[in-house]
Amino acid sequence: MEILRCEGLTKVYGNADNQVKALDHVNLTIEKGEFVAVAGASGSGKSTLLHLLGGVDYPTEGKVFVENTDLSTLTPTSAAIFRRRKVGLIYQFYNLIPTLTVERNIMMPMLLDKKKPDMEFFDQVVATLGIRDKLNSLPSQLSGGQQQRTAIARSLLYRPALLLADEPTGNLDHSNSREIIEMLKLSNKNLGQTIIIITHDEKMALEANRIITLEDGRIASDESRRR
Amino acid sequence: MWKEYSISYLKKNKITSISIMIAALISAMFLSLITTLFYNIWVDNINRIIKEEGDWQAKITGSLSEKERESIQGVANVEAVVISQTEAGMETLVYFYEMRSIYEDMPEIIKLIGVDEEYVQYHNMLLSQYFIFDPEDERPPMLLAFYVFVMAVAGISLMLVIRNAFLISMQSRLHQFGILQSIGATPRQIRICLLQEALGLCLLPIFTGIAGGVSLCYGVIQLANEITADYHGEKAVFSYQMELFIIAFLASIFTVLYSAWISARKFSKMSLLEIIRGGEEQEDVRKLKKFRFISFCFGIEGELARKSLYVRRKALRTATLSLTLSYLAFSVFLCFMTLSGISTKYTYFERYKDVWDIMVTVKDQKINDMEALLDEAAIDKIESYYIYQKVLTYTWLTEDMLSDELKALGGFLAVAGTDVSMEADRYQVTVPIIIMEDRSFQNYCERIGVNVSALNQGMVCVNRIWDNIHSNFRGKQYIPFIKERVNKALPLFQTNNERKVMTEIPVLAYTNQLPELREELANYALVQIMSASTWQGMATNMRVEEPETYINVQTAADKDNNSVLAEVVRVLGGKDYEIENRLEQEQFNTEIKKGYTLIVGGLCGLLAIIGLANVFTNTLGYIYQRKREFARYLSIGLTPQGIKKILGMEVLIIGGRPIVFTIPLTIVFVVFAASASYIDLAEFLKNMPIVPLIIFACIIFGSVALAYYVGGRRLLRVNIIEALKNDTLS
Ligand SMILES: Nc1ncnc2c1ncn2[C@@H]1O[C@H](COP(=O)(O)OP(=O)(O)OP(=O)(O)O)[C@@H](O)[C@H]1O
Ligand SMILES: [Mg+2]
Numbered sequence: 001m002e003i004l005r006c007e008g009l010t011k012v013y014g015n016a017d018n019q020v021k022a023l024d025h026v027n028l029t030i031e032k033g034e035f036v037a038v039a040g041a042s043g044s045g046k047s048t049l050l051h052l053l054g055g056v057d058y059p060t061e062g063k064v065f066v067e068n069t070d071l072s073t074l075t076p077t078s079a080a081i082f083r084r085r086k087v088g089l090i091y092q093f094y095n096l097i098p099t100l101t102v103e104r105n106i107m108m109p110m111l112l113d114k115k116k117p118d119m120e121f122f123d124q125v126v127a128t129l130g131i132r133d134k135l136n137s138l139p140s141q142l143s144g145g146q147q148q149r150t151a152i153a154r155s156l157l158y159r160p161a162l163l164l165a166d167e168p169t170g171n172l173d174h175s176n177s178r179e180i181i182e183m184l185k186l187s188n189k190n191l192g193q194t195i196i197i198i199t200h201d202e203k204m205a206l207e208a209n210r211i212i213t214l215e216d217g218r219i220a221s222d223e224s225r226r227r
Numbered sequence: 228m229w230k231e232y233s234i235s236y237l238k239k240n241k242i243t244s245i246s247i248m249i250a251a252l253i254s255a256m257f258l259s260l261i262t263t264l265f266y267n268i269w270v271d272n273i274n275r276i277i278k279e280e281g282d283w284q285a286k287i288t289g290s291l292s293e294k295e296r297e298s299i300q301g302v303a304n305v306e307a308v309v310i311s312q313t314e315a316g317m318e319t320l321v322y323f324y325e326m327r328s329i330y331e332d333m334p335e336i337i338k339l340i341g342v343d344e345e346y347v348q349y350h351n352m353l354l355s356q357y358f359i360f361d362p363e364d365e366r367p368p369m370l371l372a373f374y375v376f377v378m379a380v381a382g383i384s385l386m387l388v389i390r391n392a393f394l395i396s397m398q399s400r401l402h403q404f405g406i407l408q409s410i411g412a413t414p415r416q417i418r419i420c421l422l423q424e425a426l427g428l429c430l431l432p433i434f435t436g437i438a439g440g441v442s443l444c445y446g447v448i449q450l451a452n453e454i455t456a457d458y459h460g461e462k463a464v465f466s467y468q469m470e471l472f473i474i475a476f477l478a479s480i481f482t483v484l485y486s487a488w489i490s491a492r493k494f495s496k497m498s499l500l501e502i503i504r505g506g507e508e509q510e511d512v513r514k515l516k517k518f519r520f521i522s523f524c525f526g527i528e529g530e531l532a533r534k535s536l537y538v539r540r541k542a543l544r545t546a547t548l549s550l551t552l553s554y555l556a557f558s559v560f561l562c563f564m565t566l567s568g569i570s571t572k573y574t575y576f577e578r579y580k581d582v583w584d585i586m587v588t589v590k591d592q593k594i595n596d597m598e599a600l601l602d603e604a605a606i607d608k609i610e611s612y613y614i615y616q617k618v619l620t621y622t623w624l625t626e627d628m629l630s631d632e633l634k635a636l637g638g639f640l641a642v643a644g645t646d647v648s649m650e651a652d653r654y655q656v657t658v659p660i661i662i663m664e665d666r667s668f669q670n671y672c673e674r675i676g677v678n679v680s681a682l683n684q685g686m687v688c689v690n691r692i693w694d695n696i697h698s699n700f701r702g703k704q705y706i707p708f709i710k711e712r713v714n715k716a717l718p719l720f721q722t723n724n725e726r727k728v729m730t731e732i733p734v735l736a737y738t739n740q741l742p743e744l745r746e747e748l749a750n751y752a753l754v755q756i757m758s759a760s761t762w763q764g765m766a767t768n769m770r771v772e773e774p775e776t777y778i779n780v781q782t783a784a785d786k787d788n789n790s791v792l793a794e795v796v797r798v799l800g801g802k803d804y805e806i807e808n809r810l811e812q813e814q815f816n817t818e819i820k821k822g823y824t825l826i827v828g829g830l831c832g833l834l835a836i837i838g839l840a841n842v843f844t845n846t847l848g849y850i851y852q853r854k855r856e857f858a859r860y861l862s863i864g865l866t867p868q869g870i871k872k873i874l875g876m877e878v879l880i881i882g883g884r885p886i887v888f889t890i891p892l893t894i895v896f897v898v899f900a901a902s903a904s905y906i907d908l909a910e911f912l913k914n915m916p917i918v919p920l921i922i923f924a925c926i927i928f929g930s931v932a933l934a935y936y937v938g939g940r941r942l943l944r945v946n947i948i949e950a951l952k953n954d955t956l957s
Pocket of ligand 1: 013014020021022040041042043044045046047048049092949
């Protein structure tokens with residue numbers, strides 16, 4: 001069953017005399033439960049694609065459907081609720097709220113929905129990510145890697161159907177990266193989450209069951225693999 | 228390169244540049260308005276004083292010889308010595324080159340010519356206008372101090388407006404400057420660039436603002452003339468001086484440069500890394516309070532709003548301060564006016580309502596002639612009248628003469644305290660005498676039920692003293708002052724031409740009722756009422772200091788006032804007299820109060836506008852810079868409604884704080900002032916100026932909300948990704 005589909009997705013940056021075509025008529029369908037890796041050279045449009053899929057930016061042309069809903073038809077309010085419940089987005093820059101503690105940052109999407117987080121799951125997530133003893137710190141008191149792990153915890157806690165991650169292990173050492181990949185794989189398998197990650201890391205890409213490579217805003221290759 | 232950089236920056240950040248320009252414009256305008264206005268009030272005061280009292284600085288009463296005058300003229304600082312002849316005798320007026328040392332020079336001068344100190348008078352009223360005060364005078368001149376205080380507060384808060392505008396724009400540029408510095412720009416280069424920018428942005432607004440302020444002041448003075456047109460013969464004239472322009476200009480330019488400089492200096496105090504990471508935001512976030520209560524009541528949105536305000540607390544402080552000051556000043560002033568209104572109502576208009584309607588003061592006339600005059604007038608509309616003169620004497624009382632009631636209260640001293648002077652075992656007591664024309668005296672005696680056999684044999688003693696232990700001055704209760712011994716003579720003393728004179732006049736009767744006169748008599752005095760014939764027959768060695776005769780008229784009804792007035796004017800034709808009219812005075816009093824309210828209210832309004840301008844530039848300026856903050860919230864899934872909720876919460880906190888601060892302070896003031904002046908709080912509550920206070924509060928909320936609305940609309944249209952990444956050079 002398909003969870004995500006985009007048609008003729010195009011994103012142009014800049015004004016008339018200085019245009020950058022970050023994405024050029026991208027067509028893509030992703031099935032529920034897939035674990036997709038997006039690779040490509042720097043500037044090839046990976047982050048742009050992710051932002052469009054996550055509904056935080058709008059395409060210049062083309063459409064994105066998530067569970068058959070056209071994102072462009074959403075009102076700002078339902079778009080916000082969509083971001084909160086349907087997708088977990090892990091940004092290349094961590095995008096934490098500087099005035100909230102790590103704990104409240106992680107719980108933020110839940111708090112916005114006035115829901116009580118599942119404390120057992122919360123414990124498990126922060127333990128795995130190794131930020132349990134940082135829960136009462138502020139983001140500015142964390143290292144880059146710790147901030148990244150906080151951002152990951154935040155997107156995992158709501159157990160969204162779709163998880164989008166922009167280089168989630170970019171700032172982490174080898175063993176840390178390993179653990180995070182294991183964690184993502186686990187939730188992909190157990191919760192049936194669909195996961196799309198951007199990575200430069202060959203090894204990590206090999207963990208995925210589908211690898212999409214972008215080149216100058218176009219899909220250069222799209223291969224499915226058996227694990 | 229820097230010029231280009233500056234220009235492109237200013238162009239791309241129009242809102243920030245405009246907000247700085249507006250801040251400079253408003254501040255320069257109000258600074259120049261306030262300075263010009265106060266200058267004009269000051270000049271007008273001086274002109275009025277000179278017109279009413281003369282332009283002399285010090286004077287010596289009594290005649291001086293030619294030689295003495297010459298030796299005064301010989302003193303270095305003396306500009307001129309002028310002799311003048313007045314009713315009271317010769318006076319020598321002394322003018323100085325340098326007024327400031329008058330209180331040192333004048334004692335020297337009188338020592339030189341050997342004149343006693345008591346013959347010297349200083350023109351205190353005029354001198355104090357130049358801030359020259361008698362070093363021995365302990366009471367500071369309150370009103371002047373108040374003016375200076377208001378001016379200082381306004382000036383400082385205006386400067387803060389400019390400083391704030393700069394600080395806000397700085398915040399957004401820290402990051403950029405950090406990057407510029409990291410690639411090799413020196414702090415000096417950045418500072419100079421900033422100062423140039425500041426000058427370029429602000430020069431024009433400052434000139435325009437000063438000109439605007441001056442024309443505004445001109446308008447205010449015209450308006451004031453309009454209001455007082457009916458009462459004031461004299462019109463205020465607008466005057467302006469180059470110095471005023473220089474003051475306003477220097478103050479504005481100095482503030483602009485200082486603010487830019489301070490902002491620039493912040494760099495040198497920060498490490499490069501801190502600057503690149505975003506400056507203050509990071510720094511402050513390190514020690515963040517929890518605000519558990521707010522997040523419990525208002526959810527995550529409340530927490531975010533409160534924390535975001537907390538992080539920006541330094542910049543908001545000026546806004547809160549000026550808003551609170553203005554609201555506080557406004558509400559204290561209104562409450563003060565209400566209290567003083569209640570007070571004068573009781574002490575003056577209410578109290579004298581049934582005592583007088585028309586009051587005539589006739590100069591240099593025999594008291595006996597006046598009766599015949601009034602007889603001529605259409606008397607049917609006059610209910611009653613008293614024709615009288617006043618004279619002040621004193622007497623000595625010994626302990627055994629005091630009444631038992633007074634002794635029971637603990638004696639004279641216990642009641643009158645420091646108001647009484649003692650010598651050996653005697654008290655010196657003031658004895659005001661009301662000398663009534665014989666028929667008025669007879670009327671008075673009939674009224675109080677006293678039977679006086681012969682009119683020229685003695686006086687009636689108003690034997691009462693205020694029991695200030697059991698009552699306050701608003702509801703005075705009286706007890707007998709002395710033991711009543713009919714026909715015993717009371718010795719009266721007076722100092723006449725340096726000579727002490729004494730007369731003994733028998734007391735025919737005692738009463739506790741004063742005649743209904745509009746007279747404010749001394750508190751612990753023994754008032755005597757006597758007929759003109761008694762005075763003329765028995766007190767030949769005394770004199771009435773002010774040869775004035777008063778006619779206290781009560782008309783049958785308020786509507787008759789004008790016809791009676793016209794009649795009185797007719798019969799007094801050709802004489803030197805003054806007429807006061809209670810109804811007109813009441814009306815005048817209300818008008819004056821209205822004008823006063825308008826001026827001080829306007830002043831508070833001005834403070835409020837400054838405060839609001841501050842809030843406006845602050846909130847607006849900040850909201851544009853909070854794109855990233857709100858983009859972050861949006862990206863995590865906060866709905867636009869949530870954002871509105873956060874903004875609404877901030878409006879409540881910013882607008883509510885001045886009000887929350889003001890309420891208890893005003894209550895304290897009212898309770899304190901009311902109890903100090905013995906006014907019933909219930910009476911105050913009935914007349915509380917609640918409507919203007921609510922309106923003012925609404926205006927505060929309204930303008931904060933407007934600033935947030937204008938800025939918030941822009942926030943909601945933000946492109947999340949652009950905003951999140953937005954820290955490159957732009
Ligand atoms: N806000 C923007 N304005 C103009 N051009 C932009 C903007 N954001 C991205 N681009 C351009 O779009 C193209 C794609 O950018 P994108 O961030 O998607 O690359 P990326 O594949 O994620 O690169 P990296 O691996 O370095 O993160 C780049 O050429 C970039 O210059
Ligand atoms: Mg990227």
